[in-house]
Amino acid sequence: MTQSQQKRVFLVDDHPVVLAGVKAMVEAQRDLKVVGLAGEADSAMRGIEETGPHIAVVDVSLPGTNGVLLIERLRQRFPALAALALTVHEESAYVHQLLQAGARGFILKRSAAEELIHAIRSVLAGGIYIDPVMAAKILSTPKTPIANTESLSDREVSVIKLVAKGYSNKEVSAQLSLSVKTIETYRARAAEKLGLRTRAALVRYATLEGWMVE
Helix, strand or coil: HHHHHEEEEEEECCHHHHHHHHHHHHHHCEEEEEEEEEEEEHHHHHHHHHHHHCEEECCCCCCCCCCCHHHHHHHHHCCEEEEEEECCCCCCHHHHHHHHHCCCEEEEECCHHHHHHHHHHHHCCCCCCCCCHHHHHHHHHCCCCCCCCHHHHHHHHHHHHHHHHCCCEEEEEEEHCHHHHHHHHHHHHHHCCCCCCCEEEHHHHHHHHHHCCC
């Protein structure tokens, strides 16, 4: 595989040992290349602007500007950049907070090395990745009463599944061979029927329905 075919990865963590370990894991993969490292938000913003990575793996507990705020800033400044959150926190509330900030994935630091690589590849492929431990906690959380999936048309289900997995309206449009405007209509109609107002709520619902592993 040539360097131009490799996916560029930028790593952000304020612990040098963790940073070195994750760098070694990523660089052991033929399809991935680490293009930059940073220990805090400002240097991460500068480094990402200079290196143009495909994905940023961001520690949530950064000094100063924390990882959640950094991910939000990255989404606003580099909308094509995918962000994967790396954290020691296992509270399910973090999942919702990070997804609302713009993260495309969430993985615990204690997860196995191969799980991190799987998460990076999943996010790079356009999906949303939730650490299995966190997915189990979301599933165990009492479900807020909302409309049943049976209230959706087959087309609305198809659209909402892809949106939950992180695909943009344009990408869903291409996959389903429908106009972007039509996708927007199906998405809005499905969200209204289900009572889902945010992407985080949609991802939680999709997880409960088993759509994220299809």
